[in-house]
Amino acid sequence: MPAAILSPYTDSTMLNSFRSCPQKFYNEYVLGLRPGDISIDLHAGAVFSATLERFYQEVFRNGLDTPAALARAFATFQTEWGDFVIRKEGHPKTPENMWSAVEDYIRVYPPRADQVQPYHTGAGATFEYSFSIPLDFPGFPRHPDTGDPFVYVGRFDLLGKRDNRPVIRDEKTAQRLEANWSEKWDLRSQFLGYCWALQTMGIPCNTVVVRGVIITKTMIRQVEAIKIYPQHLIDRWFEQTKRDLNRLVSCYKEGYWDYNLGDTCTMYSHCPFIPLCSSNQPENWYSSYEERRWDPLSRIHTVPDANSGIGTVSHPSPLWQGATTPTGTASKTVDSAAIISNGE
Amino acid sequence: MTNVMDAYTYLDGMTEAQILQRRSAIIGSAPNGDYKQLSDEDLQELVAIHRVLRRKTSTSVPRASRKGADMVPSLDNI
Numbered sequence: 001m002p003a004a005i006l007s008p009y010t011d012s013t014m015l016n017s018f019r020s021c022p023q024k025f026y027n028e029y030v031l032g033l034r035p036g037d038i039s040i041d042l043h044a045g046a047v048f049s050a051t052l053e054r055f056y057q058e059v060f061r062n063g064l065d066t067p068a069a070l071a072r073a074f075a076t077f078q079t080e081w082g083d084f085v086i087r088k089e090g091h092p093k094t095p096e097n098m099w100s101a102v103e104d105y106i107r108v109y110p111p112r113a114d115q116v117q118p119y120h121t122g123a124g125a126t127f128e129y130s131f132s133i134p135l136d137f138p139g140f141p142r143h144p145d146t147g148d149p150f151v152y153v154g155r156f157d158l159l160g161k162r163d164n165r166p167v168i169r170d171e172k173t174a175q176r177l178e179a180n181w182s183e184k185w186d187l188r189s190q191f192l193g194y195c196w197a198l199q200t201m202g203i204p205c206n207t208v209v210v211r212g213v214i215i216t217k218t219m220i221r222q223v224e225a226i227k228i229y230p231q232h233l234i235d236r237w238f239e240q241t242k243r244d245l246n247r248l249v250s251c252y253k254e255g256y257w258d259y260n261l262g263d264t265c266t267m268y269s270h271c272p273f274i275p276l277c278s279s280n281q282p283e284n285w286y287s288s289y290e291e292r293r294w295d296p297l298s299r300i301h302t303v304p305d306a307n308s309g310i311g312t313v314s315h316p317s318p319l320w321q322g323a324t325t326p327t328g329t330a331s332k333t334v335d336s337a338a339i340i341s342n343g344e
Numbered sequence: 345m346t347n348v349m350d351a352y353t354y355l356d357g358m359t360e361a362q363i364l365q366r367r368s369a370i371i372g373s374a375p376n377g378d379y380k381q382l383s384d385e386d387l388q389e390l391v392a393i394h395r396v397l398r399r400k401t402s403t404s405v406p407r408a409s410r411k412g413a414d415m416v417p418s419l420d421n422i
Contacts, residue, residue, distance in 0.1 A: 074391050079379055
């Protein structure tokens with residue numbers, strides 16, 4: 001049986017999982033169970049982000065023009081994609097389409113003319129931005145094993161400025177443009193948490209520019225929504241996070257994680273832990289999963305260290321600081337489409 | 345702005361098989377197949393190859409009425 005480890009680090013992905021179903025959180029983030037296949041959506045999204053980050057570094061740090069920066073980003077793209085094989089037949093996020101999506105993104109948002117420009121801190125222009133903040137505030141629980149505060153971590157694609165105001169920019173790749181795509185970010189706890197984190201670090205930010213990169217079999221489309229979050233929503237996120245963490249610690253101490261037994265079980269092509277929840281002896285099913293623990297700092301699943309039984313993760317440093325890595329008003333302001341084709 | 349495609353117009357005159365061969369040759373020249381070891385020129389040529397291949401294998405008809413539609417993203421309009 002995999003070890004039950006409650007990570008001291010938490011992020012919006014983990015908290016959303018707990019909110020939707022504590023049992024799912026337990027299986028995925030405490031036991032570290034994952035279905036054998038790595039999600040193409042997660043992989044493609046990570047490759048896309050890494051590629052754009054390299055592109056922006058070449059443009060803004062090294063002063064390259066777009067074609068030269070794009071060529072270097074191509075190397076990053078190929079390296080990051082690696083030998084990943086798409087198991088779902090006909091999935092649109094092929095490496096060819098994903099690269100075309102990168103090119104199309106840069107065509108629609110030329111770096112020097114983009115309304116969102118990198119934010120400059122003492123360390124220079126910022127691109128992908130990471131933070132880790134100890135939740136050492138009144139009412140927040142301590143980690144039940146260590147007594148230390150939990151640490152809220154996050155990472156987004158760009159800390160930028162728009163109209164001279166700090167904004168967060170985050171890209172979301174998707175296979176279709178939902179009718180309510182723009183509205184779906186109105187209460188997004190991920191973004192509320194980013195704003196809270198920046199405000200906590202002294203950057204007065206309440207705006208997120210969400211860029212959707214829609215990749216279908218026949219077309220690439222760029223859409224954008226600008227979300228301005230009122231302070232009461234950001235405060236509400238903080239309060240809700242406190243309550244959720246207290247509930248989470250209660251589940252851990254009690255050793256019982258509640259079940260959703262509802263829509264969460266069937267959303268997004270069904271929860272991968274249905275066999276566990278359906279079984280009277282879930283431990284019999286553990287061997288059908290891989291043990292890969294979510295590292296909220298790098299936003300990837302890590303394979304446990306064979307010696308320690310604990311996932312090999314890097315730890316944030318310094319705490320309380322945001323860092324750039326080397327590596328509500330809704331308005332759709334851009335909506336362009338580029339046809340892609342694979343001879344289909 | 346440099347028009348990278350101008351530098352690789354010869355690709356348009358190649359068959360798909362020839363282009364694939366050219367791509368393999370470039371990738372094969374990288375130590376351990378590591379793309380990061382390729383020169384900027386090689387990488388730019390690979391990007392150009394990607395575009396030409398996509399154009400050559402394209403059979404879809406772009407919807408002309410679609411706002412901002414482009415058959416293939418091109419460095420010409422980046």
